[in-house]
Each structure stands twice: as C-alpha cells, then as structure tokens.
Amino acid sequence: MARTLVIVESPAKARTIEKYLGKGYSVESSIGHIRDLPKSASDIPEKYKGQAWARLGLDVENDFQPLYVVAPDKRQHVAKLRKLAAEADEIILATDDDREGESIAWHLFQELKPKVPVKRMVFHEITKEAIQAAIAHPRQIDTNLVEAQEARRALDRLYGYEVSPVLWKKVAPKLSAGRVQSVATRMLVERERERMRFVSATWWDLLVTGKTGEDQSFPARLTDVGGQRLAGGKDFDPLTGRLREGAAVRLLTEAEAQALTTGLTGQALTVTSAEEKPFTQRPYAPFITSTLQQEGSRKLGFAATRTMRAAQKLYEGGYITYMRTDSTNLSVEAVTAARTQVTQMYGPAFLHPQPRVYAKKAKNAQEAHEAIRPAGSSFRTPDSLRGELGGDEWRLYDLIWKRTVASQMADARGRGLRVRLGGQAQGGETVGLSASGRTIDFPGFLRAYVEGSDDPNAALEDRDTPLPPLKEGERVTAETIRPESHETQPPARYTEASLVQALEAAGIGRPSTYASILGTIQDRGYATKKGQALVPTWTAFATSALLEHHFGKLVDYDFTARMEEDLDDIAGGRASRVPYLRRFYLGDEGQGMALKPLIDRQMGEIDARGIATIHVPRLDGTGIEVRVGRYGPYMQRGEDKANLPEGLVPDELTAETAEDLMSRPSGDRLIGTDEASGHPVVARAGRYGPYVTLGDGNPPVRSASLFPGDDLNTLTMERALRLLSLPRLVGVSEGEEVWAMNGKYGPYLKRGGDSRSLNSHEELFTVGIHEAEALFMQPRFRGRGVAAAPLRTFEIEGRPPILLKSGRFGPYLTDGERNATLRKGEGEDNLTAERALEILEERGKEPKKKAGKAASRKATAKPAAGKAAKPSTRSSAKKPAAKKPAVKKAGAKGTVSKSSTVKTPLTWAELKPHLGVLSEQERQLVTATREQGRKVDEVAPGLGLDVKKAKGMALQASKKLNQAARGD
DNA sequence: CAGTGAGCGAGCTTCCGCTTGACTT
Numbered sequence: 001m002a003r004t005l006v007i008v009e010s011p012a013k014a015r016t017i018e019k020y021l022g023k024g025y026s027v028e029s030s031i032g033h034i035r036d037l038p039k040s041a042s043d044i045p046e047k048y049k050g051q052a053w054a055r056l057g058l059d060v061e062n063d064f065q066p067l068y069v070v071a072p073d074k075r076q077h078v079a080k081l082r083k084l085a086a087e088a089d090e091i092i093l094a095t096d097d098d099r100e101g102e103s104i105a106w107h108l109f110q111e112l113k114p115k116v117p118v119k120r121m122v123f124h125e126i127t128k129e130a131i132q133a134a135i136a137h138p139r140q141i142d143t144n145l146v147e148a149q150e151a152r153r154a155l156d157r158l159y160g161y162e163v164s165p166v167l168w169k170k171v172a173p174k175l176s177a178g179r180v181q182s183v184a185t186r187m188l189v190e191r192e193r194e195r196m197r198f199v200s201a202t203w204w205d206l207l208v209t210g211k212t213g214e215d216q217s218f219p220a221r222l223t224d225v226g227g228q229r230l231a232g233g234k235d236f237d238p239l240t241g242r243l244r245e246g247a248a249v250r251l252l253t254e255a256e257a258q259a260l261t262t263g264l265t266g267q268a269l270t271v272t273s274a275e276e277k278p279f280t281q282r283p284y285a286p287f288i289t290s291t292l293q294q295e296g297s298r299k300l301g302f303a304a305t306r307t308m309r310a311a312q313k314l315y316e317g318g319y320i321t322y323m324r325t326d327s328t329n330l331s332v333e334a335v336t337a338a339r340t341q342v343t344q345m346y347g348p349a350f351l352h353p354q355p356r357v358y359a360k361k362a363k364n365a366q367e368a369h370e371a372i373r374p375a376g377s378s379f380r381t382p383d384s385l386r387g388e389l390g391g392d393e394w395r396l397y398d399l400i401w402k403r404t405v406a407s408q409m410a411d412a413r414g415r416g417l418r419v420r421l422g423g424q425a426q427g428g429e430t431v432g433l434s435a436s437g438r439t440i441d442f443p444g445f446l447r448a449y450v451e452g453s454d455d456p457n458a459a460l461e462d463r464d465t466p467l468p469p470l471k472e473g474e475r476v477t478a479e480t481i482r483p484e485s486h487e488t489q490p491p492a493r494y495t496e497a498s499l500v501q502a503l504e505a506a507g508i509g510r511p512s513t514y515a516s517i518l519g520t521i522q523d524r525g526y527a528t529k530k531g532q533a534l535v536p537t538w539t540a541f542a543t544s545a546l547l548e549h550h551f552g553k554l555v556d557y558d559f560t561a562r563m564e565e566d567l568d569d570i571a572g573g574r575a576s577r578v579p580y581l582r583r584f585y586l587g588d589e590g591q592g593m594a595l596k597p598l599i600d601r602q603m604g605e606i607d608a609r610g611i612a613t614i615h616v617p618r619l620d621g622t623g624i625e626v627r628v629g630r631y632g633p634y635m636q637r638g639e640d641k642a643n644l645p646e647g648l649v650p651d652e653l654t655a656e657t658a659e660d661l662m663s664r665p666s667g668d669r670l671i672g673t674d675e676a677s678g679h680p681v682v683a684r685a686g687r688y689g690p691y692v693t694l695g696d697g698n699p700p701v702r703s704a705s706l707f708p709g710d711d712l713n714t715l716t717m718e719r720a721l722r723l724l725s726l727p728r729l730v731g732v733s734e735g736e737e738v739w740a741m742n743g744k745y746g747p748y749l750k751r752g753g754d755s756r757s758l759n760s761h762e763e764l765f766t767v768g769i770h771e772a773e774a775l776f777m778q779p780r781f782r783g784r785g786v787a788a789a790p791l792r793t794f795e796i797e798g799r800p801p802i803l804l805k806s807g808r809f810g811p812y813l814t815d816g817e818r819n820a821t822l823r824k825g826e827g828e829d830n831l832t833a834e835r836a837l838e839i840l841e842e843r844g845k846e847p848k849k850k851a852g853k854a855a856s857r858k859a860t861a862k863p864a865a866g867k868a869a870k871p872s873t874r875s876s877a878k879k880p881a882a883k884k885p886a887v888k889k890a891g892a893k894g895t896v897s898k899s900s901t902v903k904t905p906l907t908w909a910e911l912k913p914h915l916g917v918l919s920e921q922e923r924q925l926v927t928a929t930r931e932q933g934r935k936v937d938e939v940a941p942g943l944g945l946d947v948k949k950a951k952g953m954a955l956q957a958s959k960k961l962n963q964a965a966r967g968d
Numbered sequence: 969c970a971g972t973g974a975g976c977g978a979g980c981t982t983c984c985g986c987t988t989g990a991c992t993t
Contacts, residue, residue: 011988031989033987034987036985036986041979100985104986175981177983324987513986
C-alpha cells in the first residue's frame with residue numbers, strides 16, 4: 001500500500017489531521033523551524049570557524065549566502081523525519097501557509113533530501129473538508145516566498161548581531177538591539193519621557209445631586225459659570241500645567257467652588273434641554289493572539305506568558321483552535337456552531353440575522369490560521385468542562401467561548417440621555433449643569449461578553465446609568481452639592497497588554513513572539529514591571545538615545561512596515577533578496593540603509609559619556625546629571641556623586657528627591673561617631689563591594705571592606721571599628737614588620753615585599769607572630785584557599801590527570817597542556833572522567849602565551865580604562881620569568897620560582913614627568929587614557945589611528961614610560 | 969564611585985520566528 005508522509009508544524013495538529021486522513025497517510029510534525037543560522041560560536045561547523053563572517057552566519061561578501069545548521073536539540077528529531085521520509089512513497093509538506101511556513105517546508109525539503117515525489121499543500125482551518133480539499137489541490141514550494149523569508153531572517157540577524165556590539169562598547173555588555181525589541185523599548189522610553197516632562201494641574205468643579213418633583217435623585221455636574229465654560233482636564237497643557245493658550249474657559253479656584261456650593265444649595269434649576277439618542281453597539285471580533293493576551297490581562301489578570309501557557313494546554317487538549325494567529329476569520333463550521341449555541345442558550349432574539357464576517361486584516365497579517373475559538377463543529381459549553389479543565393485553562397476557555405459566541409450575537413441597543421440645566425446662585429451668578437444617562441434596552445451580545453469585564457451581568461448593570469425622565473422646562477432642586485478637585489494625569493505607562501496592542505498596531509512582531517518580546521526587554525534590563533505597568537530603566541534611556549541619535553532609521557516606528565513592503569515585493573517576484581540585503585547592509589552608491597559603513601563611522605563618533613548622560617527635564621538648572629555607569633545609574637554634580645536607588649522609577653526623580661539623595665550619597669548608612677577620633681563611621685556600598693569608612697570626606701580617613709558574612713545593613717559600631725582597625729601589626733620578624741591585611745584577593749600577611757594568604761578573614765584579628773613566621777617559612781600558595789587547588793581530579797590511565805578548576809570565568813578543565821572552559825549545563829557535579837576527556841579533546845586549547853597579544857587583550861578587558869596601562873606593564877615585565885605550561889606538570893607544586901621580581905606599578909604622578917620620552921601621538925594616547933580615563937577605542941579615531949594600532953601603541957608607550965621612570 | 973599581592977585559561981554576550989518538551993521553582 002502506498003504510504004504518504006504528511007509533515008505539519010505542530011504535533012497537536014498532526015494528531016488531528018491524521019484522524020481526517022485515514023489509511024495510507026502518516027502525519028508528522030516539524031516542531032517549528034528545523035534549521036536556522038548558527039546562534040553562537042558553538043553552533044558553527046568547524047570548517048567555517050575561521051571565516052570572518054562566521055559570527056553572523058551569513059557570508060556578507062558572497063551574496064549573503066546563509067549558513068544553515070540544525071540546532072543540537074533538533075538533530076534527533078530531524079534524523080527521525082529523515083528516516084520516515086526514506087520509508088515513504090510520497091511526501092506532502094503541509095506547513096503553515098505563510099512566509100515562515102513556506103520556509104519550513106523548503107528547509108524540510110533541503111534537509112530530508114527525499115527521493116520520492118514531494119508536494120506542498122496548505123489549508124487555513126483544520127476541518128475534514130478543508131484538509132481533504134487541500135490534499136486534492138497540492139502545489140509546489142513557492143521559492144519567492146522562501147526568498148522573502150530568508151531576507152527577513154538575514155535582516156534581523158544583521159541588525160541584531162551588528163548593532164548589539166555597538167551597545168556593548170558604548171553602554172554596557174550583554175545588551176541587545178533588534179528590529180522588534182528596540183522599537184518596543186523606545187515606545188516605553190518615549191512614554192516615560194512624556195511623564196517626566198508632565199506638569200500636573202488642579203481644577204475644581206461641583207457634583208450636584210438634583211431632585212425632581214417626584215423625589216427622584218440624579219447626579220449632575222457644573223459645566224458653566226457666568227456663561228463661561230469651566231476648565232476641565234483637556235484644557236491644560238501637559239508640558240506647563242497651565243491652561244492652553246486661547247482656551248476661553250473659566251478656571252474655578254477652591255474658594256470659588258466653596259462659595260458656589262453655598263450659593264447653589266437648595267436653589268432651583270431648570271431643565272434647558274433634554275436630548276435622547278438611540279445607539280447600537282456591535283460585538284467584537286473573535287480573538288486573535290494579541291486580543292487574547294489583552295483580554296487575558298484585563299479580565300483575568302494574566303501576564304502574556306500565562307495566557308499563552310493556558311492557551312497552549314487548551315490547544316493540545318483539542319479544546320480550542322490554534323492560539324498563535326492574526327486572523328479574525330471563523331470557519332463555516334465555527335460560525336454554524338456559534339449560531340446554534342446562541343439560539344440554544346440565549347434564544348433566537350439574540351442571534352444576529354446573518355452570519356457575521358470579521359474580515360478586517362491586521363497590519364502585516366499573514367492569516368495562515370483561523371481565529372482562536374472553541375474547537376470542533378459544536379462547541380462545548382464552559383459549564384460542561386468545569387470538572388475537566390484546570391483553573392487557568394477553564395477561565396481562558398470560558399473567555400474564548402464567550403467572545404466567539406458573542407461575535408455572532410445581535411447588536412446591543414439602547415438610549416443615551418443628555419440633559420442640560422440652568423440656574424442662578426444666591427450671589428446672582430448664572431450656572432449651567434449637565435447630566436447624562438444611558439439605558440440599555442436590549443443587551444444583545446453584551447449578555448455574553450463585555451470587554452474588559454469578568455462578569456457580563458454585573459458589567460451590564462454598571463453600564464446602565466438611567467436618568468429620571470426629565471423634560472425640557474421641568475424644575476428641579478439642587479439638593480446637595482459637593483465641590484470636587486481634580487488633577488490632570490500624565491499619560492499612562494504601557495502595560496504588557498497595551499504594549500502588545502501598540503506593537504501589533506504598528507505591525508511589529510508576530511503572534512508567536514509577542515509574549516517573548518516582553519520577556520526579552522525585561523531580561524536585558526530595559527524594563528521592569530511595577531504592578532501591571534512596564535517601566536523603562538535608565539539603561540533603556542541610554543540605549544534608546546544612542547539608537548535614536550545614531551541609528552535613527554532602525555528605530556523608526558515604521559521600519560518594520562517598510563521592511564514588510566519590501567518583503568512583499570520579493571515574495572511577489574518584483575524584487576530579490578541579494579540586492580535588498582546589499583542596500584541594507586553595504587549600501588548601494590549612497591542608497592539604502594548601509595548599516596555596516598554606518599556602524600564603522602559611528603563607532604568612532606559616538607560619545608559614550610554623552611550617551612550615558614540622560615536628560616531629566618526636572619533637574620534642569622540644578623546642575624545634577626543622571627548617568628548610567630558600569631555599576632548602575634547615578635547622579636553627579638561636580639565631584640559629588642550619588643547612586644540612584646533601585647526602586648526609583650525615572651518619572652519620580654524630581655529636583656527635590658535628587659537633592660535629597662545627593663546630600664547622602666550612595667545610600668550611605670551612618671553607623672555612628674568614633675569617640676576616639678571624633679570622625680563619623682559610615683557603611684557604604686562601593687565599586688568593590690560593601691565597606692566601611694572612618695570619616696565622610698573624600699578620601700576618608702580610613703576604609704575597610706566588610707568580611708563575607710557581614711551585612712551592610714546590620715553592621716554594628718563595634719564591628720565596624722574592628723574592621724577599621726585593620727591593617728594590624730602582628731609583630732616583627734627578621735627585622736621587618738609583619739602586617740595582617742585584607743586585600744583584593746582576601747586576607748593576607750605582608751612582611752616587606754613578601755606575602756602569604758590567610759585561610760580566613762577572622763585570622764586577621766587572631767594570627768600571632770609565631771604562626772605568621774611559620775607561614776612565611778612555607779612556600780607561597782600552600783594550603784587551602786589557594787586558587788590553584790583543583791575542585792576535582794579525573795584520573796585517566798595512560799595520561800596526565802585532568803583537573804577541574806575554578807577560574808575567573810567559571811569552571812574549566814586542564815591537563816597542564818590544554819584548557820577548556822565548561823559550558824552551561826556541563827555541570828561540575830555530574831561530570832565523568834570520560835566526558836572531561838571528551839571536552840578537553842574537543843575544545844581544549846593551549847593557553848596563549850604570546851605576550852603581545854595576551855597583554856593587549858588584558859589591557860582592553862580591564863574595567864577601569866584609566867588603569868589600562870598597568871596590567872600590560874606587569875605582564876611584560878614578567879615575560880622573562882614566564883613559565884612554559886609544559887614544564888608545569890601536575891604535582892610539581894611548590895617549585896614556584898622565587899625570582900618573580902614584580903615591581904610595584906608606578907603611579908601616574910610618578911610617570912608623568914617622563915612624558916618627554918614619548919612621541920606626540922603616544923603622549924596624547926597615554927594622557928587621554930590615564931588622565932581623562934577614556935578608552936583607547938574612543939581616542940584612537942580622534943588621533944587618526946586605527947583602533948588596533950592605537951592599542952599596540954598605548955602598550956609600547958606605557959612600557960617606555962615605565963622604563964624611563966624607573967631609570968633603566 | 970576605595971584600596972591593597974601575586975596568581976590562575978579565554979571566550980562570549982546579541983537578533984526574530986516557528987514549535988515543544990525537559991528541566992526546576
């Protein structure tokens with residue numbers, strides 16, 4: 001019997017379709033994309049590793065040829081598909097009918113290399129009829145559509161992997177930029193900027209309770225005084241808090257409001273007009289991914305991921321249709337099912353006369369699926385599933401069911417009543433009031449579904465605000481009056497739901513990515529959640545500013561929209577991928593984005609310090625600047641600095657809070673006053689961790705790091721003074737003083753130029769001179785606490801043992817010859833000797849000992865740029881004594897040469913007088929880095945130097961300078 | 969943003985879209 005292999009994207013879909021197809025067909029899934037550009041170095045095949053473009057996964061010099069790899073976690077599955085393909089007589093690629101789906105089909109074809117006929121089929125709803133119709137009308141893979149997808153993929157890779165490194169250099173490491181996330185971040189930042197500029201205003205009005213002759217009460221609001229309209233919220237300029245220019249309105253003060261309250265109470269009012277207007281309201285379209293997330297958030301309080309997790313479960317269980325869609329379309333069977341259910345549950349009066357069609361396309365919609373609705377040709381009611389579904393899932397199903405059913409229900413009908421009243425206060429001032437009401441005569445679809453509310457019936461009552469049947473000319477009494485003050489509100493922050501809505505409206509992002517976009521911008525530290533609101537961080541401000549100023553086109557709100565137009569041209573065969581990418585990446589005679597040349601240019605031009613400085617309008621005139629530093633955001637005014645506390649959101653930073661923070665910098669905690677010296681003792685969080693100081697000047701009289709286990713917030717005075725008593729003179733040995741000190745690398749003893757580590761911090765206080773002498777008798781680096789002690793040792797016959805050590809960059813393996821850093825997941829605990837050997841063989845590298853290269857790397861990797869010259873001089877000075885790793889066999893410990901004649905690095909003050917030995921360029925480089933604390937990368941272009949060359953020069957220069965200063 | 973010793977391995981970070989499990993909290 002002939003065997004046909006059908007491949008769809010999702011396993012749940014495969015199960016359903018298999019049922020419809022019957023014998024002769026087996027249905028499998030690709031589980032999404034099966035191949036992609038390599039994500040990082042570990043995914044790049046060995047043979048391409050040396051290529052300059054391998055990092056991008058696109059050969060940018062050769063028509064942007066993509067390098068596709070099957071991700072490690074997909075290999076097994078692809079192998080399985082390959083095997084099934086080999087056994088089949090025919091293959092049908094039935095992935096989604098959109099750009100990505102077409103691409104998946106093409107990748108399957110490429111990767112499975114089938115030797116049997118291959119067809120492509122598409123369908124938009126999973127019903128027996130639709131599937132059978134689709135299978136009867138197969139087509140071929142649309143290579144233009146595949147090209148469009150490849151162009152999209154390449155553009156996103158180039159944008160992300162070329163622009164992110166600019167941020168690493170200019171803002172902070174590990175940040176990211178991308179077509180979607182950068183615009184999303186910018187939206188948050190721009191909204192927050194509006195809030196930061198916002199000036200609030202106050203206005204008053206009166207809430208009047210009117211009473212008719214029949215003793216019916218109703219609320220009315222004061223709208224006019226003396227023939228002039230009262231000012232309301234929209235009459236104020238959000239930038240100044242003042243009334244908009246030319247607004248012919250009356251601003252009521254509190255005193256006036258009080259006076260009117262007294263003057264109006266008990267007065268008679270006349271109805272001057274009463275207008276009744278009928279209205280109708282249509283139901284909302286069935287759910288698509290974005291609206292489901294919005295309503296999940298508004299009605300159920302679910303974050304986007306929670307909604308999607310529940311939806312996924314419902315889909316897998318066969319309760320709903322596919323949950324990642326941008327189409328509001330319902331299949332015929334769905335419309336029929338919904339209409340049947342409306343009649344059954346609400347009666348025929350509630351059914352819309354004709355089936356409703358929701359055809360309005362979202363921007364850039366691909367419409368490969370149906371709307372999200374209950375599955376099947378007759379919907380199961382929420383009540384019938386109560387015992388079957390878990391909490392989140394049931395509530396979401398209920399929502400989906402209501403929305404779907406409501407979409408086929410009748411319009412809601414009602415009347416709106418608007419009444420105007422006039423009168424006179426006792427003081428003689430004429431006043432105008434207005435009252436409005438709303439009566440729902442026929443709820444229609446509102447019976448099932450009210451947007452934003454969890455309970456349609458309760459919400460219906462809320463919406464019904466009837467007024468007594470007031471007639472023109474009727475007299476009523478102003479029974480009670482309450483003056484009310486109002487404040488204008490800044491524009492609200494985005495929530496997850498409203499950001500998704502905004503992105504979707506701009507055509508940015510896809511149903512499958514909305515939830516993850518929110519995750520990305522939070523993971524990268526661009527936004528935090530405060531309740532429901534998404535608040536951009538200071539880093540987001542710096543990043544957005546950089547992108548806006550230097551890569552403006554990339555963060556245009558319609559960048560994606562334009563891209564989509566271009567991709568449509570490619571998909572339609574009117575344009576091609578290669579020229580498109582060339583214009584974007586390389587530029588074409590001044591045409592196009594020309595990203596690469598732009599980055600090369602901007603790298604030299606972007607002023608990292610300027611970008612890190614964030615304009616806060618409310619601090620204008622205070623002289624205080626906000627800046628994002630390597631260690632978080634801080635404020636600066638001249639020499640004074642203060643950290644910005646973590647919870648402080650940007651729009652809450654007023655001049656007042658800023659001054660307050662500046663007056664007690666860095667969240668310092670005053671512990672008390674040292675009676676002996678009279679100086680204050682302050683606990684601080686510093687660049688190198690928590691510490692205490694004696695005196696609050698700069699520099700303080702003395703300072704000391706806290707020990708591990710000490711807590712900044714609970715440190716007592718007694719403990720602080722004890723810490724500050726360090727360093728401690730232990731005694732005298734061999735004619736030299738022995739000091740117990742707490743250093744960068746932990747506690748140690750110092751005797752002249754010699755030192756030994758101590759095992760614990762507390763020993764700093766307890767170690768005696770005899771113990772100290774014993775320690776100095778021993779060679780260095782003995783005993784525990786020494787970095788060189790391996791965490792584990794793997795003995796393997798016939799070769800040197802492999803050691804697992806803990807290094808600055810995490811755990812790594814070494815056998816003395818080669819080293820290999822462990823990756824995430826290669827746990828230290830479950831590592832076997834065999835696996836250790838494998839890793840070492842696979843990626844072990846001989847440690848680089850070529851001084852020049854190693855030194856220059858080190859120099860640039862140092863966080864403090866101003867000190868960049870120090871390590872380089874150190875390592876070059878050490879060069880003669882450098883040990884060849886091969887000599888250092890395991891077990892040969894303790895033979896460390898004592899001739900390590902490392903000189904203490906000279907200070908800048910000591911070096912400065914010798915600047916004369918340098919050339920002009922060298923001098924400029926060295927002063928810029930050491931005196932102004934700038935980075936070589938920044939300075940180089942200004943001096944007309946290539947960055948690499950400048951780094952080399954800086955090294956040589958500081959070497960020369962040290963030599964000169966030491967007089968050798 | 970403080971300040972002290974010498975000594976241990978380089979390598980990676982990052983995009984958007986398509987899809988589930990396999991993990992842990």
